[in-house]
Amino acid sequence: MGSLTAGGHKQAMRALVIGSGGREHAILWALKRTSRVPLELYCAPGNGGISQLAECVPISIGDHASLIEFARTRDIELTIVGPEGPLADGLVDDFDRAGLKIVGPNRAASRLESSKAFAKDFMRRHGIPTADYSVAHSAAEALSVLRGGRFGSPGSPESPVVVKADGLAAGKGVVVAGSRGEAERAVEDLSSGALVPGDAAKQILIEEALEGREVSVLLFADGRHYALMPPARDHKRVGEDDTGPNTGGMGAVTDASVLDKETLDRIVREVIEPTLEGARLEGFPFRGVLFVGLMLTAAGPKVLEYNVRFGDPETQAILVRLESDLFGIFQTIVDGTLRSISVEWSRHSSACVVLASGGYPGDYSTGVSIEGLEDIAANDNEPRLHVFHAGTSISDGGGFLTAGGRVLGVTATGETLKNALDDCYRTVKEIAWDGMQYRRDIGQFKESKEKVV
Numbered sequence: 001m002g003s004l005t006a007g008g009h010k011q012a013m014r015a016l017v018i019g020s021g022g023r024e025h026a027i028l029w030a031l032k033r034t035s036r037v038p039l040e041l042y043c044a045p046g047n048g049g050i051s052q053l054a055e056c057v058p059i060s061i062g063d064h065a066s067l068i069e070f071a072r073t074r075d076i077e078l079t080i081v082g083p084e085g086p087l088a089d090g091l092v093d094d095f096d097r098a099g100l101k102i103v104g105p106n107r108a109a110s111r112l113e114s115s116k117a118f119a120k121d122f123m124r125r126h127g128i129p130t131a132d133y134s135v136a137h138s139a140a141e142a143l144s145v146l147r148g149g150r151f152g153s154p155g156s157p158e159s160p161v162v163v164k165a166d167g168l169a170a171g172k173g174v175v176v177a178g179s180r181g182e183a184e185r186a187v188e189d190l191s192s193g194a195l196v197p198g199d200a201a202k203q204i205l206i207e208e209a210l211e212g213r214e215v216s217v218l219l220f221a222d223g224r225h226y227a228l229m230p231p232a233r234d235h236k237r238v239g240e241d242d243t244g245p246n247t248g249g250m251g252a253v254t255d256a257s258v259l260d261k262e263t264l265d266r267i268v269r270e271v272i273e274p275t276l277e278g279a280r281l282e283g284f285p286f287r288g289v290l291f292v293g294l295m296l297t298a299a300g301p302k303v304l305e306y307n308v309r310f311g312d313p314e315t316q317a318i319l320v321r322l323e324s325d326l327f328g329i330f331q332t333i334v335d336g337t338l339r340s341i342s343v344e345w346s347r348h349s350s351a352c353v354v355l356a357s358g359g360y361p362g363d364y365s366t367g368v369s370i371e372g373l374e375d376i377a378a379n380d381n382e383p384r385l386h387v388f389h390a391g392t393s394i395s396d397g398g399g400f401l402t403a404g405g406r407v408l409g410v411t412a413t414g415e416t417l418k419n420a421l422d423d424c425y426r427t428v429k430e431i432a433w434d435g436m437q438y439r440r441d442i443g444q445f446k447e448s449k450e451k452v453v
Contacts, residue, residue, distance in 0.1 A: 012038040015327060016071055017054070018061055018091070019082025020047050022354075022390030022409040023312035027080060027326070028053045029386065030319040035327045042074065048400050049389020049408075061086050064094045071100050078103065078330055081288075084168060084309055088114035092288075103330045105308045108284035112275075112306040116173075117166045117203050119306050126278035128271055130303040131162070131295075133207040139191035142204040146183050151208050160209035165190050167200035171236075171248045172361075176209060210304070212297040213445065215259050216252075216314055217267055219292075220329055221276060222338035223285030227329070228268070230321055230345055231259040232314040233445060238361060240441045247361045248406055251442035252317040255349040255417040267294065267301050275306075287333055316352040316388050316411045321345045349417040353410045353424045353442050354390070358435025360405035365435065368402040369395065372431040385412045385423050387431075402433060417443055 015031060017024050020043075028041055032053060044067060046056030059066045061083060071079055079095060081087055081104035090107035111118045117135045122128075134150065136142035142163070145151070151161045163186040165173035173196045177183035183206075190201040218229040234252040238244040259267075271292060279286045291307035291314070310318075319326070323344040332338040357364035376387060388411060391404020410427050414420035421443050428438060 012040045013078070013327065014040045014042070014074060014076045016042045016044065016057075016067075016074075016076045016079045017082060018044050018067065018079065018086060020045050020050070020061075021082065021312055021404075022388045022406065023310050023315040024082040025050050025053070025388040025390070026316045026319045026409075026411075027082065027310065029388065030322055030326045034322060034325050036325045037327070039327060042070075042076070044070065047389050047403065048392035048394040049387075051394065061091075062089065064089070064091055067091070068094060068098045068100065071095070072098070077101065078327070078334070080104070080330060082309065084110070084113055084307065087288075087308055088168060101334045103333055104288040105286055106284065109279060109286050109288075110308050111284075112279075112286075112290075113308040114168055115166055115203075116164050116205050116305060120205065122278060122282075123303060126274045128274050128278075128303055129300060131207045131210050133205050135166070136204045136206060137202075139187050139204065142187045142191075142206060143184055145206045146180055146187070151206055162205075162207040162209050163187055163190065164205040164207065165196045165201040166203035166205060167196075167198075169196035169200045171246060172196055173200055174246070210295040210297050210302055212295045214304070215294050215296060215301075216311060217259070217264070217272070217292045217294065218311065218314065218318065219272065219290050220333060220338060220343065221286050221288065221290055222333045222336045223287045224276070224280065224336070225339040226272065226276060226290075227338060227341075227343040228264075228272075229318050230254040230350075231264065232311075232317055233258050234311070234314055235439060235442055238356075238437075238439075240439055245361055247356070249311070249313045250354045250356070250439045251352055252311075252313045253349070253351045253417055253420070253443045254317050254321065255443075257417070263296065263301065267292070271301065271303055287336075312390070313352040313354055313406075313409050313411075316386075316409045317350045320350050320384075320386060320411055320413050321348060346413065348384075348413040348415060349420050350411065350413045351417060351420040351424050351443055352388075353421075353428055353438055354406050355408040355410065355428065355431060355436055355438045356406050357391075357402050357404070358437055360437070364405055366391075366401070366403050367393075368433045368435065370400045370402060370407070370431065370433045373400050376427065376430055384414065384420075385410075385427055387411070387427070407433075407436075 041054035044057040095102035175186035393403040412423035
């Protein structure tokens, strides 16, 4: 990797990360921290915090032609895609046709996330354990399925059932209904566009509600081989004790208690390997980061859904534990040589606590001044603690302003999960802005019915 200059020094490699959230900030931070060669980092479009690590490029993630032109003119050696939208829209296919190296699944493989119906049918074809389901092609058909009694008990209208929009819905496309009436209202809200954008609910899935403990297993994959990341658990609802509406994620942890080895081995055997082999057999070998959301039920692990990229905020909690060269890992994914390296992780636990704008996940204000970040940066003598920016901009005076619903991800590692959480919450107390909200129970879990993963 890298070439030598006339003076014998390694020439910098150039990497472009596409996206603008906490996930992308964490990827850039890990690239810089772990790389064995000098890196010149770029991010399109980035955010205020990312601008401290990389050159932010004002190109929309949907502008494929401009992204390709930028990668060509700046001689970008490797591009990494953060969010799911560009993957579903075929950005990787467009880069491939342009002869540019990019990390992420192509459009065909991205259907594992962009269409829940496709993913469920894929799981059925390959014997991958998941909840029973039915795909409805209209609201009327979905209501008919609900009233038919296949899901829940016909004689018990209070039986829980899950209603899902088929397409990408920014975390708002899943409703765990506690009764048939609530499920019917969810169908109406999804089909009317009240909950999800565009035609995300052109098809609607009705599923049995799973009960148990949720876990997220992420992995790097090069089409045939894979390397696991530390299993994680996240908190989706906005309020303590898992109350209130679902969000993009209010916090996440990694710890030995998240998943025991026996269960992980079963997940690998029954889910991960059949998924990768099934994708290969169906002509879309998976290359990139695969995120498998699971429910650990009494009958064993079952897949809730796939994501075809790093999760957010799971990425923050996971990458702070990475000890291998992330740029090198990404290169092996593109080259199909992942098996040739060993991906190493620290034995520490980790936690990420998300700080969000008041009103999130509903309406919220932006442009609010954030206090405390300069002091944290000035006293940055704690290598185990990091503040990743999810939605910030920089004011004319050089300070940070809120620029999104989720604003910051305070992340720490520790010898125990308690150590990591204590460091996170100690730092949270040093940060403030009008309306700031966060959960005070990150890392505390109870058994749950299925929710958005």
